[in-house]
Amino acid sequence: MVPALIARVLVDSPLPQLDRLFDYAVPERLRESAVPGVRVRVPLRSAGRIADGFIVELVDSADFPGVLSELDEVLSPIPVLAPEVWALARRAADRAAGSAIDIVRLAVPHRQVRVEKAFLAAVESEPIPVVDRPEIDGYPATLGESLAAGSRIALDAIPLVTELPGGGWVGSWALSFAQAAARAVASGRSAILCVPDYRDQDQVEAALATLLPPDRIVRLDARQSNPDRYRAFLKCLGDAPLAIVGNRSVVYAPARDLGLLALWDDGDPLHSEPLAPYVHSRDAALLRQEQQGCALLIAGHSRSTEVERLVEVGWFTSVSPSPGIRPRIVPTAQQVGGDRLAEQARIPSSAWREARAALETGPVLIQVARPGYAPRLACADCGQTARCLRCEGPLTKRSASSTPACSWCGALAVGWRCSHCEGERLKSVGAAGATRTAEDLGRAFPGVRVVIADGERQVQHVDARPALVIATRGAEPIAAGGYRAVLLLDGEQMVARESLRVAEDCLRWWSNAVALAAPGAPSILVGVGGALASALVTWRHAAFAAAELADRRRLRFPPAVRVATLTGAVEAVSRAVSESGIDAADVLGPVDVGPAAVRTILRFDYAAGAEMASTLRSEVIRAATNRRRPTVGAGPRRAPAPTLKVRFDDVEPFLEQ
Numbered sequence: 001m002v003p004a005l006i007a008r009v010l011v012d013s014p015l016p017q018l019d020r021l022f023d024y025a026v027p028e029r030l031r032e033s034a035v036p037g038v039r040v041r042v043p044l045r046s047a048g049r050i051a052d053g054f055i056v057e058l059v060d061s062a063d064f065p066g067v068l069s070e071l072d073e074v075l076s077p078i079p080v081l082a083p084e085v086w087a088l089a090r091r092a093a094d095r096a097a098g099s100a101i102d103i104v105r106l107a108v109p110h111r112q113v114r115v116e117k118a119f120l121a122a123v124e125s126e127p128i129p130v131v132d133r134p135e136i137d138g139y140p141a142t143l144g145e146s147l148a149a150g151s152r153i154a155l156d157a158i159p160l161v162t163e164l165p166g167g168g169w170v171g172s173w174a175l176s177f178a179q180a181a182a183r184a185v186a187s188g189r190s191a192i193l194c195v196p197d198y199r200d201q202d203q204v205e206a207a208l209a210t211l212l213p214p215d216r217i218v219r220l221d222a223r224q225s226n227p228d229r230y231r232a233f234l235k236c237l238g239d240a241p242l243a244i245v246g247n248r249s250v251v252y253a254p255a256r257d258l259g260l261l262a263l264w265d266d267g268d269p270l271h272s273e274p275l276a277p278y279v280h281s282r283d284a285a286l287l288r289q290e291q292q293g294c295a296l297l298i299a300g301h302s303r304s305t306e307v308e309r310l311v312e313v314g315w316f317t318s319v320s321p322s323p324g325i326r327p328r329i330v331p332t333a334q335q336v337g338g339d340r341l342a343e344q345a346r347i348p349s350s351a352w353r354e355a356r357a358a359l360e361t362g363p364v365l366i367q368v369a370r371p372g373y374a375p376r377l378a379c380a381d382c383g384q385t386a387r388c389l390r391c392e393g394p395l396t397k398r399s400a401s402s403t404p405a406c407s408w409c410g411a412l413a414v415g416w417r418c419s420h421c422e423g424e425r426l427k428s429v430g431a432a433g434a435t436r437t438a439e440d441l442g443r444a445f446p447g448v449r450v451v452i453a454d455g456e457r458q459v460q461h462v463d464a465r466p467a468l469v470i471a472t473r474g475a476e477p478i479a480a481g482g483y484r485a486v487l488l489l490d491g492e493q494m495v496a497r498e499s500l501r502v503a504e505d506c507l508r509w510w511s512n513a514v515a516l517a518a519p520g521a522p523s524i525l526v527g528v529g530g531a532l533a534s535a536l537v538t539w540r541h542a543a544f545a546a547a548e549l550a551d552r553r554r555l556r557f558p559p560a561v562r563v564a565t566l567t568g569a570v571e572a573v574s575r576a577v578s579e580s581g582i583d584a585a586d587v588l589g590p591v592d593v594g595p596a597a598v599r600t601i602l603r604f605d606y607a608a609g610a611e612m613a614s615t616l617r618s619e620v621i622r623a624a625t626n627r628r629r630p631t632v633g634a635g636p637r638r639a640p641a642p643t644l645k646v647r648f649d650d651v652e653p654f655l656e657q
Contacts, residue, residue: 037079098277107252189259358485482518
């Protein structure tokens with residue numbers, strides 16, 4: 001077969017007007033190596049520049065009537081851009097009014113020449129081992145059958161920890177994920193398991209290691225070194241069935257015969273991609289499942305409103321664990337009194353008694369809202385926020401004995417004096433952090449081991465010995481056998497945060513902590529009542545998500561509707577709004593967000609999403625190509641006007657500013 005003569009290339013460029021395929025002639029010397037998916041170097045007509053890119057396809061003819069430029073070089077013989085990944089990148093970018101190359105950069109790691117050479121020299125000679133097909137513990141047998149049939153499942157996770165056969169403890173959800181992935185690999189298909197952070201990833205890998213051979217497990221995430229990540233990526237290009245584990249970008253991993261795509265805790269903000277075009281891993285997974293026909297499993301201890309909407313429209317099937325698996329949760333008031341040691345620890349007497357009793361048999365988890373010692377220091381005389389005398393940054397303390405320091409520049413506040421009243425004394429304001437809580441509890445429980453787990457002190461596991469484990473939300477370690485009691489503090493401060501998703505987030509934080517308790521161990525929710533506390537106590541997360549979604553529908557807030565945030569120059573934003581054709585009642589703004597820049601939010605129904613994305617993408621390209629070039633001899637260059645930026649399904653405008 002004679003190779004095609006024309007290569008259609010995706011050029012690696014940040015310019016939105018270049019977000020399309022360009023035709024290049026394939027010279028005779030590159031006929032054998034120029035295949036779809038390989039990295040190439042191509043000339044650009046403007047200024048005679050050279051750019052990198054990927055061959056997407058080869059064709060026999062082109063629409064361009066003139067003479068085509070030739071490929072300059074094939075950088076690597078390995079087809080790193082798989083067809084299914086390109087199709088996913090194109091569709092996800094179109095849905096978000098973005099560029100496909102931005103997603104391809106997330107999907108394909110930077111090239112590592114030495115790793116490539118070793119990969120090309122390696123010869124796979126060992127046969128693929130046979131893998132058993134386990135049942136998914138704690139769920140109906142029909143769950144495995146549904147996944148084998150390519151169903152979309154919203155799974156309520158089992159709120160327990162479990163011991164692995166070789167020792168070590170993980171959340172039951174991690175074992176469920178591993179069992180589902182092992183079933184896919186046993187059938188000769190690959191599985192992609194996407195989790196928010198490294199703690200979850202380590203749990204899934206530990207569970208997979210008990211079910212699959214090591215060479216069938218691939219870790220692919222941003223914490224790896226560049227060579228390790230590229231080595232893992234190249235392994236995914238093979239034909240052997242794999243269980244691929246990683247964070248949000250793993251949803252774009254190449255898997256030519258994908259049988260399962262699973263996401264854990266999709267409400268975690270770490271699933272939101274901070275880079276353009278800002279595609280959430282859940283949305284990318286939905287698109288990929290539709291394209292490749294694999295099973296899609298989204299699980300969590302609590303349910304996001306996005307998943308609840310998909311369940312209500314019939315796109316997902318809800319599956320719950322066997323009846324009777326429900327944690328013991330006790331709500332209590334915030335009032336402290338009646339016990340001197342409880343007052344010293346700043347917790348209600350009932351919670352203090354539960355903690356004291358639990359410490360006789362094992363560890364106790366105390367979840368707090370903030371790390372550090374205190375969120376803010378203020379003048380003890382006038383109450384004004386204490387600020388650095390050098391840079392005006394807020395002052396903080398790491399411990400009771402430490403010298404206050406600026407949280408911006410780090411300068412010690414030696415000889416500090418209030419600029420408002422000349423006062424010299426400081427006081428802590430707001431909820432205590434993990435360090436302050438640990439000090440107070442240490443005094444209330446003398447002789448008890450205290451462990452602090454937060455962003456700076458990363459503790460993933462604790463043993464079964466008695467201990468007070470003070471952890472910020474999301475940083476809770478796993479205890480061997482589960483915690484003998486869980487105390488959820490600072491509930492009022494968490495709920496008071498102004499955010500569209502505050503109820504969802506609080507329920508998710510608390511539920512994830514409660515799921516670490518031992519069977520029958522009490523979990524004490526302090527200072528929170530109402531529907532939110534009822535949903536946690538009764539463990540009816542789906543019902544709470546349904547009620548929350550109903551409120552969003554009445555107010556026309558996401559995910560009941562889609563939103564697009566437009567940011568840029570006044571003229572560009574105004575033109576984009578007028579071109580969108582949307583009803584004026586669904587326009588929020590504009591509001592000033594910086595020098596010569598405004599922001600407007602558009603709300604629209606899901607049915608209008610494709611047309612809206614296409615229209616706004618045209619306006620982004622128009623704004624990028626209409627920027628005036630500086631005139632020669634016109635004096636000093638001025639900063640260019642801000643270009644139009646479009647972000648779909650953005651939650652930031654609805655968060656506390």
